[in-house]
Amino acid sequence: MNSAVSLAETDPQTVTSPATALPVVAVPGVEAWHVESHVVPMIALSFTFEGGAAQDPEGKAGCAQMLARLLDEGAGDLTSDAFQERLAARAIELSFHAGPDAVGGSLKMLLKHADEAIDLLALALAKPRLDPDAIERVRAQVIAGLRYQQNDPGVMASRRFFKEAYAGHPYARPSSGTIESVAAITRDDLVAMHARIVGRGRIKVAAVGAIGAEALAEALTRAFGALPEAGALKAVPRTEIQALGQRIVVDLDVPQSVIRFGMAGVPWRDPDFIPAYVLNHILGGGAFTSRLFQEVREKRGLAYSVGTSMVSHRAAAMIWGYTATKNERVGEALSVIGDEIGRLIAEGPSDEELQKAKDYLTGSYALGFDTSTKIAHQLVQIAFEDLGMDYIARRNAMVEAVTQADIRRAAARTFADGKMLIVAAGRPVGL
Incomplete structure (x- = not known):
């Protein structure tokens, strides 16, 4: 997550009082919490969709992470370069990430650029282009990173640890994938992953900053209201650490x-x-x-x-x-x-x-x-x-x-x- 300008409210009674975190009713299937503060004219959003790398197709570990990296590589009628230029022109910070259980992201913007930031977020979530050239560029970046990590003892120890700890379980697969699995991911896999995860019904959102509840409800409707219902997720069975004593x-x-x-x-x-x-x-x-x-x-x-x-x-x-x-x-x-x-x-x-x-x-x-x-x-x-x-x-x-x-x-x-x-x-x- 990117760092943010301080709200200047460092007293824990100010920033963590339950009275300052309030639910916002905006879009069915979207649970939103809100902390309003006008100390600085900024807004920070954090959001997460249920379903992450544990949903990767068999033999294609890294699919959820590739999808997260591609969401801001062009959307709607904006190419990757055009999309990034729009963000940079307004100093809008938008990022996406994927973990074992969720795909999420964060958005930070000045209040005066909130409308444009929300529109770009909505476009990235609902209409990612997933252009072939962007897919191949991101794939090459991921594979280059994986090749480099083959000589990193920390990465290799961690990968082997989770492979043994959760043998036979989706958590045993590295979230970033392997060279072979990332090479096997197709555009159809990414489209299917997007349809399964990025949709209404399992979204959690938190908004903090210079925005009132009514304005936030409108912004959330614009950001997430156009999304279809999320698809069905694969069941992830409960498991415990294995190979103790080895x-x-x-x-x-x-x-x-x-x-x-x-x-x-x-x-x-x-x-x-x-x-x-x-x-x-x-x-x-x-x-x-x-x-x-x-x-x-x-x-x-x-x-x-x-x-x-x-x-x-x-x-x-x-x-x-x-x-x-x-x-x-x-x-x-x-x-x-x-x-x-x-x-x-x-x-x-x-x-x-x-x-x-x-x-x-x-x-x-x-x-x-x-x-x-x-x-x-x-x-x-x-x-x-x-x-x-x-x-x-x-x-x-x-x-x-x-x-x-x-x-x-x-x-x-x-x-x-x-x-x-x-x-x-x-x-x-x-x-």
């Missing part, structure tokens, strides 16, 4: 191995997500304060960076981690990581450690709402996960309420017996 090497002739490791997770909508989130912060999500940072980097100098994060998809969840170290120290680094997970399973965090984690997570939350674009992105993500409009108001209280019993329950669900799926790209020693 250690896999991707052989690359590099002096340092890049490591990916993972365990079971908790999805965002689950009541145990917040306790698992706090637990993850203590283990590896807390940057300089986490156990892994202190033990792996600070005390032993085994790696420059190490950490963990929560991964929550529609049909799967995991805690996954990353680090990189010299080939000859891989075994030692993984031993330290395993020991810290074992300590948390056996002993849990100290009361002081738990309180510090909660203090940080509640105190830093408002930093995600310091620009109009960040607010729009946060709101549309909350809407996409069906967490409720009052989630922002409830979130810190839920973090503060986490107890040692909650942490133990989350640890039992995620860490279980301590077994991890581990993938190392390089020539590791002691794996």
Whole structure:
């Protein structure tokens, strides 16, 4: 997402009060949330359509991402160059992206250029040209990037990790595809993907900035009202991380191995997500304060960076981690990581450690709402996960309420017996 001019409302009570996020009734099949602020004459929109790379046709991974890259490569009677010139002439920032479960985008413009920006967005969504020359240009760019990534140990480790973790499932496929799968994508595949995903019925929108509810309803009608109903999506079955306890090497002739490791997770909508989130912060999500940072980097100098994060998809969840170290120290680094997970399973965090984690997570939350674009992105993500409009108001209280019993329950669900799926790209020693 592009950065945005600050709304100048950095007080979390101002930007995250549930009274400032209001529903807007505009188009059937479009759920819209609205935060009005006239501090600066700008508007930021974030939107998402259900259905992403998990909907890619068999053998054609990368289709959703190619579609997202092509939506602003010409639309209606505007060629790619003409469309981009219209955006540039008014400093309109429009971008699209695709993930495993959604195709989305963002739009940012000055208030005086809002009409033209909305018209261009509507054209890109409803009438993308998908011209053959644009398709081939984007295909060549994607394939060039994929060729380059074949020598990137981080990318290769991540790809192999998800291939093993979700074997046989759509999440096992790389969202950007492979050289072979991207080469196989046809214009008909892109047209069919567009018809299936980009339509009314599964749209979430957040709008932030200098626009009132009535004007926004009109703008949303113009942006999304011409879209047909979205097509049927393929069912994506629920799955869990596989191959726990396995250690896999991707052989690359590099002096340092890049490591990916993972365990079971908790999805965002689950009541145990917040306790698992706090637990993850203590283990590896807390940057300089986490156990892994202190033990792996600070005390032993085994790696420059190490950490963990929560991964929550529609049909799967995991805690996954990353680090990189010299080939000859891989075994030692993984031993330290395993020991810290074992300590948390056996002993849990100290009361002081738990309180510090909660203090940080509640105190830093408002930093995600310091620009109009960040607010729009946060709101549309909350809407996409069906967490409720009052989630922002409830979130810190839920973090503060986490107890040692909650942490133990989350640890039992995620860490279980301590077994991890581990993938190392390089020539590791002691794996």
